[in-house]
Amino acid sequence: MTETMDAPRAPGRPRSIRADEAILESAIDLLAEGSTIEALSIEAIATRAGVGKATIYRRWPGKEALLHDALRRLKPPPPEPPGQSVREDLIALVGMSGHNPDPRVSKIMPCLMPMMNRSPEQYRLYQELVEPRRRMLREVLRRGVELGELRDDLDPELTVALLTAPLLMQRLLRAQPDLDERDLPARIVDAVIAGIAAR
Amino acid sequence: MTETMDAPRAPGRPRSIRADEAILESAIDLLAEGSTIEALSIEAIATRAGVGKATIYRRWPGKEALLHDALRRLKPPPPEPPGQSVREDLIALVGMSGHNPDPRVSKIMPCLMPMMNRSPEQYRLYQELVEPRRRMLREVLRRGVELGELRDDLDPELTVALLTAPLLMQRLLRAQPDLDERDLPARIVDAVIAGIAAR
Known part of the structure; x- marks a missing residue:
């Protein structure tokens, strides 16, 4: 899965937008399934999204920033x-x-x-x-x-x-x-x- | 502690009312310290109250009934x-x-x-x-x-x-x-x- 996501893309498309989406969706899924924010780990999110932890850390400095984007995605203004x-x-x-x-x-x-x-x-x-x-x-x-x-x-x-x-x-x-x-x-x-x- | 609590009592006093109180207070303390209801075990309550699990099961059929009494004690009408x-x-x-x-x-x-x-x-x-x-x-x-x-x-x-x-x-x-x-x-x-x- 990581392969596809980080594969060469068409010009003009942001790189690996699908990985971003998969990561954010995975965080939301885990919370919806009952994980507390405290218990939620970058590792669990990575596993669920089918990416490596490094893929996540290239995009977000940590769990807080990732959750911020995930919740904005879930609940837009x-x-x-x-x-x-x-x-x-x-x-x-x-x-x-x-x-x-x-x-x-x-x-x-x-x-x-x-x-x-x-x-x-x-x-x-x-x-x-x-x-x-x-x-x-x-x-x-x-x-x-x-x-x-x-x-x-x-x-x-x-x-x-x-x-x-x-x-x-x-x-x-x-x-x-x-x-x-x-x-x-x-x-x-x-x-x-x-x-x-x-x- | 159990000794004192289950000791012979003055006539007219309910038996081991102090054990009841210690057990209910322990359940409340554990919840207040962050335990979820799901995670709260009779064993943890017994340890905290300084009684055996059997002492608890002689008084309440299970966690649900114990919590009911504990919350009524914490939040009277x-x-x-x-x-x-x-x-x-x-x-x-x-x-x-x-x-x-x-x-x-x-x-x-x-x-x-x-x-x-x-x-x-x-x-x-x-x-x-x-x-x-x-x-x-x-x-x-x-x-x-x-x-x-x-x-x-x-x-x-x-x-x-x-x-x-x-x-x-x-x-x-x-x-x-x-x-x-x-x-x-x-x-x-x-x-x-x-x-x-x-x-």
């Missing part, structure tokens, strides 16, 4: 919200939680979360993965305030937590067995916008 | 809310998240959460731990509706998710580095009650 109404954009952004089409994401993310606290590197890695969506949510909230649809004294960071945490807990951990999951993103957004106080 | 205003009772109940005085709780709970999905037993164990507070929250919400303070069309289960998920994500995982944590329970409750729509 979300697309910009559709730019409809504030409510619809919030629903689109909230609905992305735990809804990645790759089934490996829902296996890996719950394991990644508790690891966040074990090292500053892992915490940064997780934050880099989730920050793009938070930034978009804050922008939609700011637009809502500018349009006069949302309160101008809202706390953007707290609002982002209210919008995102319930769906994360539910989709990743099924935290509440009795929570109706139909249209959950829209119901969360509507509840956060309107509040529960009697009118 | 919350006290009833003070019975003040709906808002104050919600703040008291929300504020309990991840705020157990035992520092081992914040080490164990994030590890327990991803394990919930691995087996129905672990899922039930977690649900038993968290259900008492959820029940109290639903009762306070019902009181708020009856008093005319809260909307009568609120979804209790969704509201419980909005009230509890943000603080859990923050206290257990520090999910949002920029979220101001001062008075967070009160700010969550106020945001959920009032909503973010402009008035």
